[in-house]
Amino acid sequence: MAEEKVTRRNEDLLEVIFEISEEKGYAKSRDIAQALHITPATVTDGFKRLQDAGLVNYEPYGGVTLTDEGRCIAERTIQSHTILRTLLELIGADGTVADHDACIMEHGLSPESYGKLLGVVEFIEECCTDPALKKRFEKIVLKKS
Incomplete structure (x- = not known):
């Protein structure tokens, strides 16, 4: 289960992806980097980890969306x-x-x-x-x- 691979940093990323996507309809790495006060390169590395865990769909130079499992983890973290x-x-x-x-x-x-x-x-x-x-x-x- 991907949930077992979720670290605090990954939960923070999922939470911010969820919040920005709810507000804008999509999430870009620069928005997430700004929200978490980290570099866009760090965000991109996080996207790759989350995609490998099956928690996001990521297109380089594009946006990122949560999978159903990623959304569940983000919602639980927010709650x-x-x-x-x-x-x-x-x-x-x-x-x-x-x-x-x-x-x-x-x-x-x-x-x-x-x-x-x-x-x-x-x-x-x-x-x-x-x-x-x-x-x-x-x-x-x-x-x-």
């Missing part, structure tokens, strides 16, 4: 990032810090752990609609009086 960032923000982390930390933590998060974290976020959000529970949450977790 993991989103839930981790949301959890960190709920427990009081600054948005920029939460986004940075989520980017580090998103890689390798198992579907089981993702599901558990999603449940925790849903529980916290639901509890915070009750004023008494919200106050208790803020006192215990956020250390507010």
Whole structure:
């Protein structure tokens, strides 16, 4: 399975390819290089690795598209990032810090752990609609009086 060959760098590439493709309808190496702050040559090397793993369709000097498996990995990585960032923000982390930390933590998060974290976020959000529970949450977790 290609998923076993996916490194953090490859997940980052897949994620950015997905996001740029959703926005523009296609992804070019210069757009990806700019988004990840790496050289176009590094992006091209990444495209070749991803193509060898069956995760993208790549035409030199052209664009790159995700295969179905590449799209699944990109979507799962984005979902993991989103839930981790949301959890960190709920427990009081600054948005920029939460986004940075989520980017580090998103890689390798198992579907089981993702599901558990999603449940925790849903529980916290639901509890915070009750004023008494919200106050208790803020006192215990956020250390507010």
